[in-house]
Amino acid sequence: MTVEGDRAVRENSRKYSVLKKIARDYAGERVIVMGDMNAHVGMLGEQMNRNGEMLDEFVNEMNLENLNETLAEGRVTWCARNQESAIDYMLVNGRMREIVDSMWIDEDEMIDIVSDHNMLVLECKLNGRDGTNAKVKKKKWRLRDAGWENFQVDLSERRWEDEILNGVDELNDRFVENVKNAAASQIGYVRTSARKHKSRPWWNDEIRDARKKKKETE
Structure with missing residues (x-):
C-alpha cells in the first residue's frame, strides 16, 4: 500500500476494493492476504494511522484474522535508520486458519532477503482428505x-x-x-x-x- 497522504488514501481505497473482490470471489477457498500495508495499528505502542484504520476496516468487513496480532512470534517487520515498525501483515480467512500451525517474524534477520523488511514465515499443515499427511511432489x-x-x-x-x-x-x-x-x-x-x-x-x-x-x- 502507498504511504500516508491524500493521494495514498485514494490509491489504497482502490487497492482495497480489488482485494475485497478477490476475497469475496474466493471466499470458499483458503485465502491469504499478505504484504507491505504501510499500516500502523498500534502493535508497537504507536498511534494508529489512516492506513491502519483502512487495514482494520478491511479485516473486519472480510471477516479475516490478522495473524500478526493473534498468532505471530515477533512484531517488528521493518527496521532501518535506527527505527522499527510493524507494517507488513498476514491476513487469513477462516478456511485458511484451519491449517495454520504457526507464524513467526525474522526479527533477528537470520534469513537475508536483501531488504530492510524482515521475512514473515507461515507454517501450515497439509492433509489429505482422510486426515493423513498428503504426499505432494512439487x-x-x-x-x-x-x-x-x-x-x-x-x-x-x-x-x-x-x-x-x-x-x-x-x-x-x-x-x-x-x-x-x-x-x-x-x-x-x-x-x-x-x-x-x-x-x-x-x-x-x-x-x-x-x-x-x-x-x-x-
Whole structure:
C-alpha cells in the first residue's frame, strides 16, 4: 500500500476494493492476504494511522484474522535508520486458519532477503482428505543464497498492464505469472534425485538451532 497522504488514501481505497473482490470471489477457498500495508495499528505502542484504520476496516468487513496480532512470534517487520515498525501483515480467512500451525517474524534477520523488511514465515499443515499427511511432489525453490536483487529487477521489468488485460481476474493472473517466471529465472529450484536426498533451502538446521536457542533464552 502507498504511504500516508491524500493521494495514498485514494490509491489504497482502490487497492482495497480489488482485494475485497478477490476475497469475496474466493471466499470458499483458503485465502491469504499478505504484504507491505504501510499500516500502523498500534502493535508497537504507536498511534494508529489512516492506513491502519483502512487495514482494520478491511479485516473486519472480510471477516479475516490478522495473524500478526493473534498468532505471530515477533512484531517488528521493518527496521532501518535506527527505527522499527510493524507494517507488513498476514491476513487469513477462516478456511485458511484451519491449517495454520504457526507464524513467526525474522526479527533477528537470520534469513537475508536483501531488504530492510524482515521475512514473515507461515507454517501450515497439509492433509489429505482422510486426515493423513498428503504426499505432494512439487518443486522446491532454491531460497538459500537466492539472488533477490536480480529477482526484483527481473520482476520490475516484466509487463504488468496493457490494453489486453480485462478486469481484476486477468490482472491477478498476470501478477502470479510474472512472479513465477521471475522466480524460475532468477532463483530456480532445488535439484532432486530418485534417491532420498535432503535439500538445504533457506530453512535449515542452522536456522532451526538458532531459533531454538533464542526461545530457550526468552
